[in-house]
Amino acid sequence: xxxxxxxxEALRLxxxxxxSLNCSYTVxxxxxxxxxxxxxxxxxxxxxxxxxxxxxxEKERLKATLTKKESFxxxxxxxxxxxxxxxxxxxxxxxxxxxxxxxxxxxxxINP
Amino acid sequence: DGGITQSPKYLxxxxxxxxxxxxxQNLxxxxxxxxxxxxxxxxxxxYYSQIVNDFQKGDIxxxxxxxxxxxxxxxxxxxxxxKNPTAFYLCASSIAGGHSxxxxxxxxxxxxxxL
Numbered sequence: 001x002x003x004x005x006x007x008x009e010a011l012r013l014x015x016x017x018x019x020s021l022n023c024s025y026t027v028x029x030x031x032x033x034x035x036x037x038x039x040x041x042x043x044x045x046x047x048x049x050x051x052x053x054x055x056x057x058e059k060e061r062l063k064a065t066l067t068k069k070e071s072f073x074x075x076x077x078x079x080x081x082x083x084x085x086x087x088x089x090x091x092x093x094x095x096x097x098x099x100x101x102x103x104x105x106x107x108x109x110i111n112p
Numbered sequence: 113d114g115g116i117t118q119s120p121k122y123l124x125x126x127x128x129x130x131x132x133x134x135x136x137q138n139l140x141x142x143x144x145x146x147x148x149x150x151x152x153x154x155x156x157x158x159y160y161s162q163i164v165n166d167f168q169k170g171d172i173x174x175x176x177x178x179x180x181x182x183x184x185x186x187x188x189x190x191x192x193x194x195k196n197p198t199a200f201y202l203c204a205s206s207i208a209g210g211h212s213x214x215x216x217x218x219x220x221x222x223x224x225x226x227l
Contacts, residue, residue, distance in 0.1 A: 009152075032213035034215055036218075041220075041223075042220050042221070043118075043202050043218030043219050043220045043221050044218045045218075046217060049215055091213055098206060098208075098216070099157060099160070100216065102154035102155040104152060105154065
């Protein structure tokens with residue numbers, strides 16, 4: 001069974017203090033790994049899709065990387081507005097359907 | 113603006129009552145999905161639909177039902193058989209299912225509580 005584990009569950013940083021969030025996965029055939037940002041009381045907002053090991057994507061202060069077993073979301077010099085829950089999901093290789101398996105998320109808080 | 117609209121934002125259910133959550137999208141997406149989110153847990157798939165008049169059970173379909181009569185709409189009914197319905201319900205859509213690895217886009221959710 002495909003599984004996604006995110007760590008840490010919660011992370012508190014000072015403004016400007018860089019760090020990384022981890023997403024470890026086991027999947028029979030990876031068709032895509034997705035990162036989302038979720039603000040309280042809102043739906044997840046799409047950030048990145050990664051398809052193969054070695055791939056990297058960047059958006060403002062965020063950079064996502066992918067290996068065969070895990071993905072990292074690096075946040076550089078974060079600002080308070082980067083505070084949110086970050087979700088990772090893998091797409092299962094099931095014919096005829098795009099099924100996503102989500103991790104439980106990392107709740108990131110950036111203190112000013 | 114294109115997007116996914118979920119309503120209502122908050123919903124209360126009485127014992128023995130069925131309630132229906134609305135999801136409408138104007139993104140012209142073929143595939144639509146319903147997820148349930150509980151505190152400290154990842155999103156779990158309830159039902160999904162790849163085309164009109166067709167849908168499949170996800171991982172936690174018991175106590176729920178759906179319909180897909182129009183491409184734009186995918187309502188979810190939480191029946192009285194769902195004994196623990198309190199949760200945040202999220203609707204999503206994507207360009208296509210199957211071999212597509214296009215991202216799913218989400219609405220802003222409906223929070224369901226028991227009276």
